[in-house]
Amino acid sequence: MTTFKELPLSATLQHKLEAAQFITLTPIQERAIQPALDGKDVIGTAQTGTGKTLAFLIPVIEMLRREHSAGEKSAGEKSAHTGALVLLPTRELAMQVHEQYENLRTKTMPKAALVIGGVSEKTQIQGLRAGSSLIIATPGRLQDLTDRKFADLRHIKILVLDEADRMLDMGFLPAIRRILALLPKNRQTLCFSATLEASVAGLVHEYMRDPVRVALGSVLKPAESVELKAYEVRPGEKIEVLRQLLYAEKGQTLIFTRTKRGAQRLAQDLARDGFTATMIHGDRSQSQRNGALSGFQEGRFQVLVATDIASRGLHCDDVAHVINYDVPKIAEDFIHRVGRTGRAGLSGRATTLAAGVEIVELRNIERTLKLRIERMQIDPSGAPQPKRHVQNTLASRTLTALPGEVFV
Structure with a gap:
């Protein structure tokens, strides 16, 4: 089975998938x-950018369609019970899953209730009171609304935990446990994660019934479609290397920093340099985050600067280049970051800038992931040269590869 047409799906869903060019x-x-x-x-368990969203949305849509049709036949009206719940770690990811559902549902199917933090509760509560058949939510906001009796989860038939490892990393386990305690014991559970670390494995053991396990290769390796490179520079050289990379880049670039303050400062510096740059991090308002993300997705911004909190919530298939302006502290964050490019069958590039202690941190990541990342070098002539021949000034330099230089 290699195509959607081979799946036993309704004709309406098949038509929607074909119209969206999912073949x-x-x-x-x-x-x-x-x-x-x-x-x-x-x-x-699979790497980011592998199509996990459709892997759970299609079964959810088919179940809701059957329930909706059965409810109309038996009662002459739509069922008011919520049939499916999708939990995700970030508002951005929840919004994108909601948009995907709206694109695939038929006009006769119920709309989904989007329950996320950072926006007004009023519309969300109205949607829950109206009996939305599907809730797409982040754990914190949904727990708050269930505690105040605004959401009835007693009739859930399918629970989806997407990016489960990230939700646990972000401290959502208590909220998830409180939500799961409200669900029927005989529900179906679909859990997707980039890794199956101990905390996720414990969740699976406790809340799932003899699950079918689907693991695609090593879950701690970047996709083969992503070309990895790195520069080892002095701290003061980073910004100039970044500028040269951006001047040479025609496509959209996603840049990661470790801190919110770093993201803010870097985006402002790049904007002053004439780049169309925006930023997304935890201190920005929800409207600012939405505007930055939509502007980047629509091509109005060439550069989006983000912190790690957004690295698993951004789903933009057109990202040509990911740049780690700051080296991530752990290997999994490296995988999550570089997984934002090379998606949907496209090739991508991921470049890491390492200075000072970050050079050691990058080498530790390489050892953990068993990767060989090609080292690049700043060269005044534009031709590859060994490191010992490279001058110390950055003026008028271009960026070239050191032939054969890699590190494990």
């Missing part, structure tokens, strides 16, 4: 959708 199944979709359609619990 060929990705490996995670090929192995996860059918067991989910059969009503089995599924735990899927």
